[in-house]
Amino acid sequence: MRFPVKRSENAFICLKNRDGPNENCKMTFVCTNGAKSETVKEGVNMTFISNLINGISLGSVYAIIALGYTMVYGIAKMLNFAHGDVIMVGAYISYCASSYLGFSPVLSVLLAMVVCTVLGVAIEAFAYRPLRRSGSLAVLITAIGVSYLLQNVALLIWGSNPKAFKSLVTFGSISLFDGKLIITAESIVTVIACIIIMVGLSLFTKKSKMGKAMRAVSEDKDAAELMGINVNVTISLTFAIGSALAAIAGVLLCSAYPTLQPTTGSMPGIKAFTAAVFGGIGSIPGAMIGGILLGIIEIFSKSYISTALSDAIVFAVLIVVLLVKPTGLLGKKITEKV
Amino acid sequence: MAKDKMVPVPSNSIVPERDVDKTPILETHHLGIDFGGLTAVDELTLAVGRTEIAGLIGPNGAGKTTVFNLLTNVYQPTRGTIMLDGKSTARKNTEQVNRMGIARTFQNIRLFSNMSVLDNVKVGLHNSIKQPLISSITRLFGYRASEKKSRDEAMELLKFFKMEDMANHQAGSLPYGAQRRLEIARALATHPGIILLDEPAAGMNPSETAELMENIRRIRDNFNIAVMLIEHDMNLVMNICEGICVLDHGKVIAKGTPEEIKSNPKVIEAYLGKKKEAK
Numbered sequence: 001m002r003f004p005v006k007r008s009e010n011a012f013i014c015l016k017n018r019d020g021p022n023e024n025c026k027m028t029f030v031c032t033n034g035a036k037s038e039t040v041k042e043g044v045n046m047t048f049i050s051n052l053i054n055g056i057s058l059g060s061v062y063a064i065i066a067l068g069y070t071m072v073y074g075i076a077k078m079l080n081f082a083h084g085d086v087i088m089v090g091a092y093i094s095y096c097a098s099s100y101l102g103f104s105p106v107l108s109v110l111l112a113m114v115v116c117t118v119l120g121v122a123i124e125a126f127a128y129r130p131l132r133r134s135g136s137l138a139v140l141i142t143a144i145g146v147s148y149l150l151q152n153v154a155l156l157i158w159g160s161n162p163k164a165f166k167s168l169v170t171f172g173s174i175s176l177f178d179g180k181l182i183i184t185a186e187s188i189v190t191v192i193a194c195i196i197i198m199v200g201l202s203l204f205t206k207k208s209k210m211g212k213a214m215r216a217v218s219e220d221k222d223a224a225e226l227m228g229i230n231v232n233v234t235i236s237l238t239f240a241i242g243s244a245l246a247a248i249a250g251v252l253l254c255s256a257y258p259t260l261q262p263t264t265g266s267m268p269g270i271k272a273f274t275a276a277v278f279g280g281i282g283s284i285p286g287a288m289i290g291g292i293l294l295g296i297i298e299i300f301s302k303s304y305i306s307t308a309l310s311d312a313i314v315f316a317v318l319i320v321v322l323l324v325k326p327t328g329l330l331g332k333k334i335t336e337k338v
Numbered sequence: 339m340a341k342d343k344m345v346p347v348p349s350n351s352i353v354p355e356r357d358v359d360k361t362p363i364l365e366t367h368h369l370g371i372d373f374g375g376l377t378a379v380d381e382l383t384l385a386v387g388r389t390e391i392a393g394l395i396g397p398n399g400a401g402k403t404t405v406f407n408l409l410t411n412v413y414q415p416t417r418g419t420i421m422l423d424g425k426s427t428a429r430k431n432t433e434q435v436n437r438m439g440i441a442r443t444f445q446n447i448r449l450f451s452n453m454s455v456l457d458n459v460k461v462g463l464h465n466s467i468k469q470p471l472i473s474s475i476t477r478l479f480g481y482r483a484s485e486k487k488s489r490d491e492a493m494e495l496l497k498f499f500k501m502e503d504m505a506n507h508q509a510g511s512l513p514y515g516a517q518r519r520l521e522i523a524r525a526l527a528t529h530p531g532i533i534l535l536d537e538p539a540a541g542m543n544p545s546e547t548a549e550l551m552e553n554i555r556r557i558r559d560n561f562n563i564a565v566m567l568i569e570h571d572m573n574l575v576m577n578i579c580e581g582i583c584v585l586d587h588g589k590v591i592a593k594g595t596p597e598e599i600k601s602n603p604k605v606i607e608a609y610l611g612k613k614k615e616a617k
Contacts, residue, residue: 208474
């Protein structure tokens with residue numbers, strides 16, 4: 001069975017919408033419950049399941065982005081608001097590599113990761129490192145400045161016309177229950193990528209030498225330095241990992257929602273930041289849980305409540321969570337020793 | 339050089355071979371630091387022998403911890419030089435000074451309290467375990483061997499402090515005395531030439547203090563390194579230190595063996611004298 005909306009039409013619909021993932025693009029994942037003879041109940045179940053899958057898939061992208069926020073926050077104690085725009089750069093790089101240079105999907109993702117890693121490390125070294133000892137407000141404003149800088153440089157290079165991102169996932173979707181439930185290849189790849197990244201990153205931070213150094217720096221920068229850990233290298237590594245993940249997230253995001261323009265990264269970036277806070281900023285499993293919950297809430301409020309209100313609902317949930325548990329779902333309790 | 343040394347090596351030293359090499363591991367010359375208009379430390383000239391246990395004492399606010407912060411380049415000195423094993427530590431950062439061979443503990447414990455006991459020690463081993471980033475990420479290319487080496491070495495250190503059965507506990511959940519020992523183990527993991535202990539006996543009961551004294555001697559004898567400690571517990575200082583330096587208002591008022599310090603009128607006036615009155 002085919003999609004209800006063809007890929008090209010789908011892209012066209014998306015081109016008319018400015019802010020990245022939006023309700024029209026959700027068409028990629030909708031249940032194609034064409035058979036009218038089926039009972040209503042079964043149809044509802046199928047819609048529910050396909051919404052859930054869409055939610056988990058979108059949430060996985062948020063989770064991967066949220067990792068970048070949460071790791072940088074945990075280690076450098078700063079909010080890197082330029083992170084969302086690194087996603088956009090990653091998507092543009094892989095777009096150019098696959099469309100203009102004819103790279104294979106895997107190669108173009110790798111190129112995007114390399115470019116974003118260099119970009120992330122450079123942003124840290126030139127914009128944030130000189131401000132390491134100054135107040136957090138100065139760094140925050142700088143991060144917002146870097147975010148606009150990236151958007152405008154992208155505007156200069158690639159122009160304001162949205163590009164129709166060709167999905168890098170080349171195999172087809174899976175059709176279940178006689179085509180009543182279609183799972184797109186993009187969502188499968190996204191979820192698998194998210195799981196691999198989560199497991200890999202957890203093992204890295206828990207077990208490896210550099211991971212332990214990162215945790216040490218995140219707990220007590222000065223004490224770590226006195227143990228002979230190079231804090232600059234550790235922070236650079238954190239930015240490198242976060243930015244490489246941002247490149248992957250950019251490709252996955254644009255494969256599912258194929259509009260690419262200089263502002264593509266900002267809304268997912270802010271939502272992923274919300275997800276990181278939601279799950280407890282600084283915590284890696286928190287970013288995962290926060291991201292996926294946020295994705296599910298977003299898709300469900302779009303399909304059951306209101307597409308227009310979905311973002312408002314997402315942020316309202318954040319406010320409620322923070323009121324009840326200010327450190328987020330998995331956030332550490334901050335206790336001051338007296 | 340040798341005459342700057344705080345005290346000569348005691349002739350009745352337990353390990354006769356010790357300090358064959360007379361060059362001190364740590365020397366400072368006319369070290370001083372100003373904070374704005376306040377001179378926190380001034381004209382500090384001392385030397386610590388290669389395997390000496392040295393004490394730095396003085397009333398509260400005398401500038402003892404500031405000296406430690408200067409030695410580890412947490413503060414950059416305004417005047418003077420610090421020589422570690424004959425090499426100047428000027429313009430080095432804290433991390434490089436640690437690699438050159440100075441490790442320290444803190445007055446208020448600063449463990450990585452959310453990490454396990456074992457991981458705390460492994461963090462200390464950071465620079466002595468070779469594990470390229472590629473093997474950290476891929477878990478291949480000698481990853482297992484390096485992790486095993488780091489684990490073995492960390493367990494060895496924990497055994498030294500009789501903490502091997504606590505290896506998987508969270509550092510922050512340990513009892514106070516164990517946290518103090520872990521902090522010393524973590525500092526030793528960096529393979530220092532000299533370890534600086536900032537009030538290691540603070541908050542300990544007499545039996546814990548006795549154990550600590552024993553441990554400090556064992557550290558020196560086993561690892562063949564110098565120990566320099568700040569301490570208010572005079573019993574501990576007078577018992578284990580071979581050389582003592584007394585600071586008051588940022589200036590050295592006396593240097594010498596415990597016997598010399600005990601009978602020094604200046605010290606009694608500035609420090610011990612007050613204690614007597616209190617009794």
